[in-house]
Amino acid sequence: MVRLERRAKPSALWAVLAPLVAVLITMCAGGILFAVLGKDPFEAIATIFWEPLFGEFAEFYRPQLLVKGGPLVLIAIGLSLGFRAGVWNIGAEGQYIVGALCGAGVALAAYPAEHALLFPAMILAGLAGGWAWAMIPALLKWRFGASEILVSLMLVYVAERLLKAMSLGVMKNPDGMGFPGSRNLQDYPSAHNAEIFADTGLHWGVVAALIAVIASYVLLSRHVLGFHIRLSGQAPRAARFAGVSPGRLMLFCMGVSGALAGAAGLFEVAGPAGQIGISFNAGYGFTAIIVAFLGRLHPVGIALAGALMALTYIGGEIAQGDLGLPAAAIQLFQGMLLFFLLAVDVLTHFRLQFARKGTM
Amino acid sequence: MYYPLPPRPCSANRDYPRQTTAIRETRVTEPLLRISGVTKTYPGVIANEDVSLDIHSGEVHALLGENGAGKSTLVKMIYGLIRPDSGGMQMNGAPFTPTQPRAARAAGVGMVFQHFSLFDALSVAENVALGMEDPPRQRDLAARIQDVSQAYGLPLDPHRIVGDLSAGERQRVEIIRCLLQDPRLLIMDEPTSVLTPQEVDILFQTLRKLTDEGVAILYISHKLEEIRSLCERATILRRGRVVGQCVPRDSSAREMAEMMVGSSFAAPARTRRDLGDVALEVRALSLPPAHAFGTALRDISFAVRRGEVLGLGGVAGNGQDELLAAISGERRAARDMVHLSGDPIGHLGPAARRGKGLLTVPEERLGHAAAPDMSLTENAVVTGAQRRALVQRGFVQWGTARRFAEEIIAQFDVRTPGPDSAARALSGGNLQKFVIGREVLQAPNVLVVNQPTWGVDAAAAAAIRQALLDLAADGVAVICISQDLDELMELSDRFGALNEGRLSALRATDALSVEEIGLMMGGAHGMVMAHV
Numbered sequence: 001m002v003r004l005e006r007r008a009k010p011s012a013l014w015a016v017l018a019p020l021v022a023v024l025i026t027m028c029a030g031g032i033l034f035a036v037l038g039k040d041p042f043e044a045i046a047t048i049f050w051e052p053l054f055g056e057f058a059e060f061y062r063p064q065l066l067v068k069g070g071p072l073v074l075i076a077i078g079l080s081l082g083f084r085a086g087v088w089n090i091g092a093e094g095q096y097i098v099g100a101l102c103g104a105g106v107a108l109a110a111y112p113a114e115h116a117l118l119f120p121a122m123i124l125a126g127l128a129g130g131w132a133w134a135m136i137p138a139l140l141k142w143r144f145g146a147s148e149i150l151v152s153l154m155l156v157y158v159a160e161r162l163l164k165a166m167s168l169g170v171m172k173n174p175d176g177m178g179f180p181g182s183r184n185l186q187d188y189p190s191a192h193n194a195e196i197f198a199d200t201g202l203h204w205g206v207v208a209a210l211i212a213v214i215a216s217y218v219l220l221s222r223h224v225l226g227f228h229i230r231l232s233g234q235a236p237r238a239a240r241f242a243g244v245s246p247g248r249l250m251l252f253c254m255g256v257s258g259a260l261a262g263a264a265g266l267f268e269v270a271g272p273a274g275q276i277g278i279s280f281n282a283g284y285g286f287t288a289i290i291v292a293f294l295g296r297l298h299p300v301g302i303a304l305a306g307a308l309m310a311l312t313y314i315g316g317e318i319a320q321g322d323l324g325l326p327a328a329a330i331q332l333f334q335g336m337l338l339f340f341l342l343a344v345d346v347l348t349h350f351r352l353q354f355a356r357k358g359t360m
Numbered sequence: 361m362y363y364p365l366p367p368r369p370c371s372a373n374r375d376y377p378r379q380t381t382a383i384r385e386t387r388v389t390e391p392l393l394r395i396s397g398v399t400k401t402y403p404g405v406i407a408n409e410d411v412s413l414d415i416h417s418g419e420v421h422a423l424l425g426e427n428g429a430g431k432s433t434l435v436k437m438i439y440g441l442i443r444p445d446s447g448g449m450q451m452n453g454a455p456f457t458p459t460q461p462r463a464a465r466a467a468g469v470g471m472v473f474q475h476f477s478l479f480d481a482l483s484v485a486e487n488v489a490l491g492m493e494d495p496p497r498q499r500d501l502a503a504r505i506q507d508v509s510q511a512y513g514l515p516l517d518p519h520r521i522v523g524d525l526s527a528g529e530r531q532r533v534e535i536i537r538c539l540l541q542d543p544r545l546l547i548m549d550e551p552t553s554v555l556t557p558q559e560v561d562i563l564f565q566t567l568r569k570l571t572d573e574g575v576a577i578l579y580i581s582h583k584l585e586e587i588r589s590l591c592e593r594a595t596i597l598r599r600g601r602v603v604g605q606c607v608p609r610d611s612s613a614r615e616m617a618e619m620m621v622g623s624s625f626a627a628p629a630r631t632r633r634d635l636g637d638v639a640l641e642v643r644a645l646s647l648p649p650a651h652a653f654g655t656a657l658r659d660i661s662f663a664v665r666r667g668e669v670l671g672l673g674g675v676a677g678n679g680q681d682e683l684l685a686a687i688s689g690e691r692r693a694a695r696d697m698v699h700l701s702g703d704p705i706g707h708l709g710p711a712a713r714r715g716k717g718l719l720t721v722p723e724e725r726l727g728h729a730a731a732p733d734m735s736l737t738e739n740a741v742v743t744g745a746q747r748r749a750l751v752q753r754g755f756v757q758w759g760t761a762r763r764f765a766e767e768i769i770a771q772f773d774v775r776t777p778g779p780d781s782a783a784r785a786l787s788g789g790n791l792q793k794f795v796i797g798r799e800v801l802q803a804p805n806v807l808v809v810n811q812p813t814w815g816v817d818a819a820a821a822a823a824i825r826q827a828l829l830d831l832a833a834d835g836v837a838v839i840c841i842s843q844d845l846d847e848l849m850e851l852s853d854r855f856g857a858l859n860e861g862r863l864s865a866l867r868a869t870d871a872l873s874v875e876e877i878g879l880m881m882g883g884a885h886g887m888v889m890a891h892v
Contacts, residue, residue, distance in 0.1 A: 222758075224745065231742065234731045242742045242745070
């Protein structure tokens with residue numbers, strides 16, 4: 001019989017090992033899944049993890065790592081602050097959409113005027129849009145105690161509706177011959193979030209993600225606000241005893257995660273995506289939740305986890321094209337990663353105890 | 361082998377010979393429960409090592425020991441919650457290896473836990489039914505509860521909602537839940553910690569009635585006087601081993617305490633002090649309850665002077681936690697309800713009050729006074745940020761914080777590998793020394809502590825009490841909220857009791873009798889004494 005016994009203190013070894021073991025188990029379970037779908041499991045796994053980095057067309061795929069990883073890391077950093085404090089913003093996808101709509105809105109309103117300050121103004125609008133969308137669940141929780149999990153999640157679907165309405169209505173490209181979607185910001189120099197160095201994938205969103213990683217590292221390890229965030233998550237009563245106002249801390253965490261998600265949306269719409277369209281959002285806001293946990297809610301871990309998840313996105317697309325794997329299989333694969341991580345995580349706090357027989 | 365003792369030595373006969381052949385012959389009957397050579401280890405700890413003891417029908421057998429001595433582990437094995445690594449148990453001569461509480465209950469073992477497992481929102485009868493394998497209809501059950509409660513002098517209305525009951529009444533629910541199963545062995549884990557003196561009397565009469573019927577009672581406690589008045593035999597555990605057995609009536613409390621601790625310890629020295637100005641004054645403090653089963657504070661007024669120790673007693677759940685929260689600033693009140701050195705501070709939060717020198721130690725060590733998974737250095741920052749300047753321009757000075765934690769560890773003899781240990785890894789006593797030391801070393805003007813020695817071993821408790829007295833001697837106003845009356849009598853200059861959120865009149869401790877204290881605490885909540 002196997003039993004779980006609580007460790008005297010969380011195992012530092014397993015805290016690091018858990019994500020790696022989870023990735024391995026996910027590969028195995030994913031392999032079985034792909035085998036059942038009638039694909040060669042080894043080829044499928046290799047396509048997802050190997051092809052984008054070292055395969056024949058790696059030159060083309062490697063920059064994509066930054067393009068996909070940037071928004072994931074930027075959103076996940078914001079979410080991790082909240083998750084550490086016990087504030088569960090599940091609606092980053094919606095904040096990402098609204099941030100993109102606001103930022104793009106500024107650009108489309110200014111079109112075709114060229115001005116050096118246009119792009120900074122768009123960033124501010126993106127931050128503000130995401131922040132405002134996150135403030136809806138935050139204020140409802142603050143005032144009425146409504147669950148921020150449900151409200152923020154439901155607002156994702158509202159944001160998706162808003163996105164469709166905008167791409168078919170106000171923001172529709174007047175020169176687009178009736179097709180849904182806005183003007184392409186890539187063709188609008190002042191508004192374009194162009195690559196800083198050509199063909200590297202390094203755009204301003206990636207820079208913002210790096211800054212967020214460093215800032216959040218400093219905040220969590222050195223600043224008293226970061227200490228209060230960690231304290232609130234681990235022992236809410238102790239935090240209140242220390243003088244933390246739980247309501248204000250919740251507003252801060254929701255605000256920051258919303259603003260960063262909004263900024264990620266803006267960088268995406270002004271850069272890689274280029275335009276507001278019906279299917280603009282690609283699930284970064286949800287995948288970022290996995291990234292945050294896979295990275296142990298630690299800034300450096302999140303940067304690494306973001307890279308890994310970006311890899312599965314790119315590898316997944318290749319596998320879709322080359323092997324004909326359904327898109328849902330890749331999403332399932334990503335979901336499994338979080339699932340196994342949470343399962344393996346038990347070993348951080350508990351040890352397995354194999355009961356010996358015949359001792360009684 | 362332990363020397364056999366008579367099952368019921370007559371307390372009147374102090375000259376009772378201990379080891380005569382005549383007594384050996386009274387012991388030809390098998391013990392009800394025989395525990396032989398039981399060992400249980402956890403990673404890094406030996407909880408029980410080669411523990412043997414016999415419990416006979418009709419006796420009250422005390423299990424004595426400090427926190428962490430292995431009392432809980434032992435009774436959990438008897439109750440089938442954990443299994444021993446080696447050694448065995450026999451019930452009435454037959455092997456007894458309960459693998460789960462259900463099996464133990466079927467064999468006639470009942471247990472009343474220190475922390476009750478009751479649902480506040482359900483009635484007494486519904487709660488009892490939840491613990492039964494095959495509950496009868498509510499109406500029949502209510503009738504049976506009434507029968508049992510009358511037979512054993514434990515007044516209880518089966519239709520009342522548990523959330524409205526006092527702690528003493530809740531305990532009765534747990535006891536009756538056990539009695540309905542006709543136990544042969546009843547285990548009681550620190551049953552009197554939540555009771556008034558009057559309620560303790562009722563409980564003891566019930567227990568004596570049970571032993572007269574042949575039920576064996578295994579009684580866990582560290583209140584030595586109470587064991588001396590109730591128990592026929594005592595087994596003393598220290599660090600997982602049986603270190604002795606005695607007849608409590610023939611031993612002094614001090615002898616037993618020294619066996620528990622393994623060495624003698626000094627009782628705190630209290631010196632007369634000159635009282636200074638009023639340091640903290642609470643004026644007509646009223647607060648609604650924070651949650652459905654919380655207690656409202658009603659019109660509480662008192663003042664503490666510099667150099668004074670004010671003891672606040674009362675049965676748990678009568679507003680102690682709420683009062684502490686109102687003083688610490690976790691719950692804000694009207695501006696004028698709390699004054700510190702004459703300034704109104706009722707509207708300020710905890711950090712601002714700390715800055716002015718009002719420091720508090722809540723009852724719950726893990727999760728309230730300290731964050732379990734954080735290191736001692738981090739926990740030092742929880743309350744030390746303001747007065748020890750551990751945060752400057754928004755940034756935590758981890759070096760200074762670590763030195764502060766090391767200072768607490770050194771000055772308060774906290775046994776731990778170092779300031780990087782997680783709070784959770786410390787024993788109750790050591791963590792309590794840490795959280796008390798953290799406040800004491802911040803040079804408070806007023807220190808308020810809630811249950812400072814709850815679940816703390818005797819040596820640590822003595823050190824903590826001494827620290828509080830030293831603080832008062834230095835001119836600090838100290839408020840000690842506690843359910844341990846001995847402690848309050850030992851520490852405080854004046855005493856008051858909380859009852860249903862109201863504070864009794866404050867009285868000088870020297871002139872108080874136990875009966876008066878009982879009445880101040882609200883008696884047995886209007887209950888009649890048991891008729892047995």
